[in-house]
Amino acid sequence: MFRAILVVSLLVIPLTVLWASRRSNWLAPVGAGEASTVDAASLVDAASTVDASTIDASMMTAEYPAEVDQDKVSDRFPDVMLTDQYGKSHRFRSELIKDKLCCITFFFTQCNGSCPGTIQKMVTIRQDLCKQFPAKEMQFLAITLDPESDSVPALLEYAKDRHIVQSPSLANWLFCTGEAEDLEAIRIALGMYELDPELDADRTNHAALIVFGNDATDSWTALPAGLKSADLIEAFQRFGRAK
Amino acid sequence: MSEKSKGFSRRRAIAAMAGVYVASSTINEERYLDAAQSSSGKPIFGLRPFTVPLPLPRTLSPLAIGAPPFTPGDVFHGIAPEFNNRRVAERPDLTWYEAFPTKWYEMRIRDTVQEIIPGVRTRLYGYDGTFPGPTIKTRVGQPVVIRFRNELNVETSVHLHGAHSPAHSDGYPNFYIQPGKARDYFYPVSVPMFNGKPDFSESPSTMWYHDHAMDRTAEHVWRGLCGFFIATDHIEQELIDRKVLPTEPYDIPLALQDRRFRRDGSLFYDPLDHNGTLGNVWVVNGKAQPFLQVQRRKYRFRILNGCNARFLELRLSNGQPFIGIAKDTWLFPSAVERNTLLLSMAQRADVIIDFTNAPNEVYLENILAQKDGRGPEGKLDDRETLDAPVPFLKFVVSDQPVRDDTTIKVGTTLRPHETISSSEITQTRVFEFMRRKGAWQINKQFFDPNIANATPTVGKAERWVLRNNGGGWWHPIHIHLESHQIETLNGKVPDVVDRFKNDTVILDGNGEAVILMRFRTFLGPFVFHCHNVEHEDMRMMFTFDPRLRPTKAPQTIQQSFP
Numbered sequence: 001m002f003r004a005i006l007v008v009s010l011l012v013i014p015l016t017v018l019w020a021s022r023r024s025n026w027l028a029p030v031g032a033g034e035a036s037t038v039d040a041a042s043l044v045d046a047a048s049t050v051d052a053s054t055i056d057a058s059m060m061t062a063e064y065p066a067e068v069d070q071d072k073v074s075d076r077f078p079d080v081m082l083t084d085q086y087g088k089s090h091r092f093r094s095e096l097i098k099d100k101l102c103c104i105t106f107f108f109t110q111c112n113g114s115c116p117g118t119i120q121k122m123v124t125i126r127q128d129l130c131k132q133f134p135a136k137e138m139q140f141l142a143i144t145l146d147p148e149s150d151s152v153p154a155l156l157e158y159a160k161d162r163h164i165v166q167s168p169s170l171a172n173w174l175f176c177t178g179e180a181e182d183l184e185a186i187r188i189a190l191g192m193y194e195l196d197p198e199l200d201a202d203r204t205n206h207a208a209l210i211v212f213g214n215d216a217t218d219s220w221t222a223l224p225a226g227l228k229s230a231d232l233i234e235a236f237q238r239f240g241r242a243k
Numbered sequence: 244m245s246e247k248s249k250g251f252s253r254r255r256a257i258a259a260m261a262g263v264y265v266a267s268s269t270i271n272e273e274r275y276l277d278a279a280q281s282s283s284g285k286p287i288f289g290l291r292p293f294t295v296p297l298p299l300p301r302t303l304s305p306l307a308i309g310a311p312p313f314t315p316g317d318v319f320h321g322i323a324p325e326f327n328n329r330r331v332a333e334r335p336d337l338t339w340y341e342a343f344p345t346k347w348y349e350m351r352i353r354d355t356v357q358e359i360i361p362g363v364r365t366r367l368y369g370y371d372g373t374f375p376g377p378t379i380k381t382r383v384g385q386p387v388v389i390r391f392r393n394e395l396n397v398e399t400s401v402h403l404h405g406a407h408s409p410a411h412s413d414g415y416p417n418f419y420i421q422p423g424k425a426r427d428y429f430y431p432v433s434v435p436m437f438n439g440k441p442d443f444s445e446s447p448s449t450m451w452y453h454d455h456a457m458d459r460t461a462e463h464v465w466r467g468l469c470g471f472f473i474a475t476d477h478i479e480q481e482l483i484d485r486k487v488l489p490t491e492p493y494d495i496p497l498a499l500q501d502r503r504f505r506r507d508g509s510l511f512y513d514p515l516d517h518n519g520t521l522g523n524v525w526v527v528n529g530k531a532q533p534f535l536q537v538q539r540r541k542y543r544f545r546i547l548n549g550c551n552a553r554f555l556e557l558r559l560s561n562g563q564p565f566i567g568i569a570k571d572t573w574l575f576p577s578a579v580e581r582n583t584l585l586l587s588m589a590q591r592a593d594v595i596i597d598f599t600n601a602p603n604e605v606y607l608e609n610i611l612a613q614k615d616g617r618g619p620e621g622k623l624d625d626r627e628t629l630d631a632p633v634p635f636l637k638f639v640v641s642d643q644p645v646r647d648d649t650t651i652k653v654g655t656t657l658r659p660h661e662t663i664s665s666s667e668i669t670q671t672r673v674f675e676f677m678r679r680k681g682a683w684q685i686n687k688q689f690f691d692p693n694i695a696n697a698t699p700t701v702g703k704a705e706r707w708v709l710r711n712n713g714g715g716w717w718h719p720i721h722i723h724l725e726s727h728q729i730e731t732l733n734g735k736v737p738d739v740v741d742r743f744k745n746d747t748v749i750l751d752g753n754g755e756a757v758i759l760m761r762f763r764t765f766l767g768p769f770v771f772h773c774h775n776v777e778h779e780d781m782r783m784m785f786t787f788d789p790r791l792r793p794t795k796a797p798q799t800i801q802q803s804f805p
Binding site for chain 2: 071073076114189190191192193194195196199205206207208209211220221222223224225226227228231235238239
């Protein structure tokens with residue numbers, strides 16, 4: 001696709017330069033503006049030594065920063081392998097996120113800080129959102145911050161203790177673990193980190209956020225899990241249906 | 244800290260640059276390409292800086308002046324109750340100055356495509372389809388009603404930054420314009436009454452309007468929803484008439500913004516980056532690094548930092564100082580000399596640049612070092628500067644001498660200033676800004692649009708202590724509705740440019756501002772928040788809700804206009 005854009009760009013540029021040189025006042029007043037309006041073109045001396053035609057079409061082959069080499073928000077998510085509470089494996093981006101309405105948090109089973117509240121909010125959100133969006137298009141994920149302790153059985157027990165089970169009328173909800181570095185890559189991609197490395201390493205201070213996205217429409221947000229359930233649901237409705 | 248010494252406190256960095264600037268008036272443009280480079284070392288989309296002229300947003304023409312061209316309020320979201328009832332019930336003294344017939348406008352908020360970088364078509368949002376949106380110009384005391392139609396498929400909310408506006412029309416985050424709907428925004432463009440007379444020291448001048456929709460402000464502003472709104476009162480008009488101040492076409496608004504692109508030419512935005520979004524392309528009035536042909540005379544520039552998260556400190560490449568005439572929306576009592584212009588996001592600097600004896604090429608450049616959304620490197624009074632300044636705009640100065648009869652100079656009297664004295668203060672409130680578990684809080688609470696976190700009494704003055712517990716993060720705090728006067732900034736009497744009226748105050752790493760405000764126009768709710776808009780969206784925002792009777796906060800908001 002990029003090649004196509006480049007080819008089109010090469011064709012378009014000479015025309016664009018011509019267009020730009022004639023329409024340099026494209027934001028200037030149109031129609032019967034007030035007498036006080038300023039016309040940019042009127043400020044530009046015709047004898048200006050600066051020539052718009054110096055834009056060099058060959059420079060369109062320049063490289064671009066890797067971080068902007070993507071089309072959708074989820075393109076930046078790592079497609080790493082996760083294991084759910086039933087021991088089943090899934091690729092994060094291509095199998096769990098792609099085209100889904102997603103609701104994601106990070107947690108660990110031993111957490112007695114924000115996690116129990118966050119998970120409880122997600123239980124409420126799941127019940128409510130599944131009345132408004134098709135359950136089969138939704139994916140709930142709780143990804144562990146502590147893969148050493150949070151084994152597959154531990155994750156299953158945690159879910160069962162909270163009566164979080166799968167049902168056709170509710171969104172699929174997976175509690176996932178994986179390789180530590182893969183989990184870290186997801187955590188960073190979802191913005192659940194501290195810029196200060198010392199703070200970031202302190203698990204008791206971990207981000208208490210819920211990421212919500214409609215991958216099909218590329219509409220994403222993250223909100224503090226500390227908000228009221230009703231406010232989270234209202235926000236997720238907006239982002240779920242937008243675009 | 245004096246304004247003079249501040250900008251050059253990191254002399255080692257500046258020293259490296261000095262040779263380039265002093266040695267030659269013809270600046271090596273190749274060096275400037277560095278500033279527009281991608282991380283891979285090549286110019287982004289082959290951008291050649293300073294090859295396209297600065298665009299000036301068009302001035303929007305009113306549909307009508309005086310008699311309304313449409314039935315006011317006859318849209319889904321209606322119009323402010325204050326439009327029909329110009330006195331706050333029970334308090335006839337709470338009125339405001341009005342002297343001219345209402346101007347009526349309509350604007351569509353819609354998708355658009357523009358070339359920020361020449362040859363690269365970029366999808367944007369635009370007020371009336373342009374980025375920046377058209378400029379509204381009016382007189383103080385001449386009300387404006389704008390029927391904003393939202394043709395996007397997401398909620399919007401328009402805030403007129405720097406204005407006294409009724410709550411319905413102030414862009415409260417969830418007083419939305421729903422997709423496909425419209426709201427009649429009523430802007431009195433006025434000043435409050437003080438001791439029975441209009442307080443013209445409150446007259447707004449350079450305002451800007453931008454999106455304020457809940458959870459989406461940052462992305463919407465990034466995608467183009469911003470524009471200028473310029474008001475002139477009789478005091479300023481008299482300065483223009485007496486040729487103290489330059490007027491059009493020598494009065495030019497400059498919106499400075501950083502943007503970042505994807506390989507397909509669309510804007511890059513990461514909604515999951517809550518630190519604050521920085522760009523690597525330097526945009527003025529919607530164009531990457533344009534030039535402006537100027538004459539050898541004085542110009543007035545109304546400079547807006549319209550970035551999401553980048554603080555700016557601007558200087559002229561030839562070392563010439565600016566003449567400062569206003570900060571944010573309010574003119575100073577008298578013109579001051581400014582070597583550099585420190586601007587947080589949303590702040591404005593209204594300055595005079597005299598090109599009479601300038602070299603043929605002068606650059607407006609940013610010297611402030613900032614690596615991420617945390618804020619600039621260093622402290623407020625000891626800021627780190629860039630080794631290679633970033634030029635936003637090139638002034639190409641004409642060889643032809645011209646007659647310039649404008650007389651503004653440092654020390655010229657501009658207007659009176661009404662000081663808030665500490666004896667007026669009836670209440671002190673403390674607000675602590677902090678980071679908590681991946682998001683942002685004030686007094687350990689997230690923004691809740693239904694809760695009034697502070698309930699000042701109309702007609703009274705308050706002292707607010709704004710304290711940053713942010714662990715090194717900078718937060719520019721913007722307070723809607725009223726100007727504030729800074730009593731102390733980091734324990735000291737503020738610098739001269741911060742000493743009068745402000746709508747946004749910078750809190751550095753562990754900064755503290757003690758500010759004074761009067762509440763005397765409209766009933767709430769209104770918000771105050773961090774203007775790093777990613778922080779704002781991540782709920783670093785509170786509601787204050789001026790009320791007629793003393794009320795203990797928190798309360799449910801007293802009015803709601805969904």
